[in-house]
Amino acid sequence: MTDLTPSQQHYIKAIYMLSSSREGTRICDVAERLAVTKSSVCVAMKTLQRMNLVERDFRHQILLTPEGKEQAVLIVDRLAIIKCFLVEALHITVDAAELDACAMEHAVSRETLCAMCRHVNYTARKCVCSLWT
Incomplete structure (x- = not known):
């Protein structure tokens, strides 16, 4: 398992749970689920993108990569x-x-x-x- 911080693990888990019924999720949904600001989610998503765990689609939905899943x-x-x-x-x-x-x-x-x-x-x-x- 990639060494993820507890915070990064919470983001990955939230994206996974929010995405289970559809293709991706939105920043505002992740922020609401984790009770953090949208800007905090944006910063975390950039880090997780660099780690190849998430990606954004043309609609700006957050998607887990295969490694992220x-x-x-x-x-x-x-x-x-x-x-x-x-x-x-x-x-x-x-x-x-x-x-x-x-x-x-x-x-x-x-x-x-x-x-x-x-x-x-x-x-x-x-x-x-x-x-x-």
Whole structure:
């Protein structure tokens, strides 16, 4: 996984979630989702474009590149694995697990994440662990 800052990961995840029902998303939609200014989104998009994770189309829609989509899936899976572990192994409530998983997702090592995944047999559900290697 490309070394992304937590902020960059949040942008990638937001674009992925907002784009899931259509081809791309708009800067104002990302800004609203993340509760940041449109100018902050513009700055972040320029950085992510240089990293070849996003691109803009002729309508100025933000689109994830194939590499950006791969990163987004890894980010979403990472969060889901942690949440699943907290709920199933530690019997944390879903609401608490959601909050805690968001706080933990940027700090958990690959080794710990894979152990969590194995512990709850998350790979039987849907996981892209092959992309982590």
